[in-house]
Amino acid sequence: MISRELIAASTEPLVLSLLQRGENYGYAIAxxxxxxxKGEMEWTEGxxxxxxxxxxxxxxxxxxxxxVNGERKRRYYSLTAKGRESLGKRRQxxxxxxxxxxxxxxx
Amino acid sequence: MISRELIAASTEPLVLSLLQRGENYGYAIAxxxxxxxKGEMEWTEGxxxxxxxxxxxxxxxxxxxxxVNGERKRRYYSLTAKGRESLGKRRQxxxxxxxxxxxxxxx
DNA sequence: TCACATTACCTAATGCAACTAGGTATATCA
DNA sequence: TGATATACCTAGTTGCATTAGGTAATGTGA
Numbered sequence: 001m002i003s004r005e006l007i008a009a010s011t012e013p014l015v016l017s018l019l020q021r022g023e024n025y026g027y028a029i030a031x032x033x034x035x036x037x038k039g040e041m042e043w044t045e046g047x048x049x050x051x052x053x054x055x056x057x058x059x060x061x062x063x064x065x066x067x068v069n070g071e072r073k074r075r076y077y078s079l080t081a082k083g084r085e086s087l088g089k090r091r092q093x094x095x096x097x098x099x100x101x102x103x104x105x106x107x
Numbered sequence: 108m109i110s111r112e113l114i115a116a117s118t119e120p121l122v123l124s125l126l127q128r129g130e131n132y133g134y135a136i137a138x139x140x141x142x143x144x145k146g147e148m149e150w151t152e153g154x155x156x157x158x159x160x161x162x163x164x165x166x167x168x169x170x171x172x173x174x175v176n177g178e179r180k181r182r183y184y185s186l187t188a189k190g191r192e193s194l195g196k197r198r199q200x201x202x203x204x205x206x207x208x209x210x211x212x213x214x
Numbered sequence: 215t216c217a218c219a220t221t222a223c224c225t226a227a228t229g230c231a232a233c234t235a236g237g238t239a240t241a242t243c244a
Numbered sequence: 245t246g247a248t249a250t251a252c253c254t255a256g257t258t259g260c261a262t263t264a265g266g267t268a269a270t271g272t273g274a
Contacts, residue, residue: 002200004232004259009116010204011232017211027251037207047232049253054231072240072251091212093109097117098205100144104124105198111261112231118261134222154261156224161260179222179269 002041010041011051013094016060016079016087023078026052052077060086109148117148118158120201123167123186123194130185133159159184167193 018024018032029052030043052075055061060083067073079087125131125139136159137150159182162168167190174180186194 002204003116003119003197005112005115005119006200006204007233008112008231008260009110010208012110012112013208014211017208025251033207036210037203040203041207044233045252046234046236046254050231053253074251090110093113094205094208096144096147097109097113098201100140100148101117101120101124101201103143104121106124106128114262115231115260132222151262152223153225153263153265157260160224181222 007041007043007047009094011043011047012055013087013090015051015055016083016090019061019077019079020084020087023076025074025076027074029077055083059083114148114150114154116201118150118154119162120194120197122158122162123190123197126168126184126186127191127194130183132181132183134181136184162190166190 014033014036015029018029018036024032026045026048030045030048033041033043052061052063056063056077059080061077062080063075063077065073065075121140121143122136125136125143131139133152133155137152137155140148140150159168159170163170163184166187168184169187170182170184172180172182
């Protein structure tokens with residue numbers, strides 16, 4: 001089980017990374033996280049949707065509704081320019097901390 | 108600047124790692140973090156002491172006061188068995204998330 | 215000797231994010 | 245018909261960093 005804090009630290013970079021590969025909708029994003037982490041990370045919907053709403057409110061994502069006939073409507077999210085920029089920053093931050101931890105753990 | 112969430116995710120593993128190398132006191136721990144991260148991570152005292160108190164309350168650390176004559180008293184912290192165990196777990200969690208992110212970022 | 219920086223500890227109030235625990239709605243399959 | 249999977253949503257709780265203070269002792273430069 002991944003700690004609450006680690007989840008918090010990785011959600012934004014993960015969502016942004018997954019969406020960089022193309023637009024997607026919430027439910028599918030949660031599934032991707034499961035497969036990418038080989039089942040180690042399990043996102044509940046109760047956390048996923050607030051995250052997406054927050055990122056959109058901050059201008060990192062934009063969304064559009066798509067209704068295929070006879071199917072449940074889906075909200076597709078994609079990266080904005082600001083989102084792409086943020087992804088780069090988050091990635092660098094992560095790597096800086098990763099290096100610090102690696103050093104602290106010892107060679 | 109490292110995001111609040113990344114700070115939160117890395118504090119516990121970092122404190123535990125630094126103390127695995129031997130007992131130390133709060134102020135010195137904060138300095139070590141600065142040097143280990145090459146100045147990337149800056150811990151305020153307002154966050155450091157609550158963290159140490161929390162970890163001791165949870166039984167991951169134990170502490171003792173030491174007063175050298177004429178010097179400000181220092182509280183020295185060290186790992187408990189539970190703390191060492193926790194460090195191993197945290198490390199594994201971190202590495203699992205790191206792999207997931209690395210994969211999501213692409214080869 | 216006076217002021218300031220540094221060392222060293224502490225805590226109350228605020229804000230933000232995951233988590234808990236619900237809810238709605240559609241389609242498929244037994 | 246009932247269960248399962250898909251697909252979306254939110255209010256209330258809890259935990260943590262952050263902000264913004266505080267105390268006390270020592271060393272240093274004017």
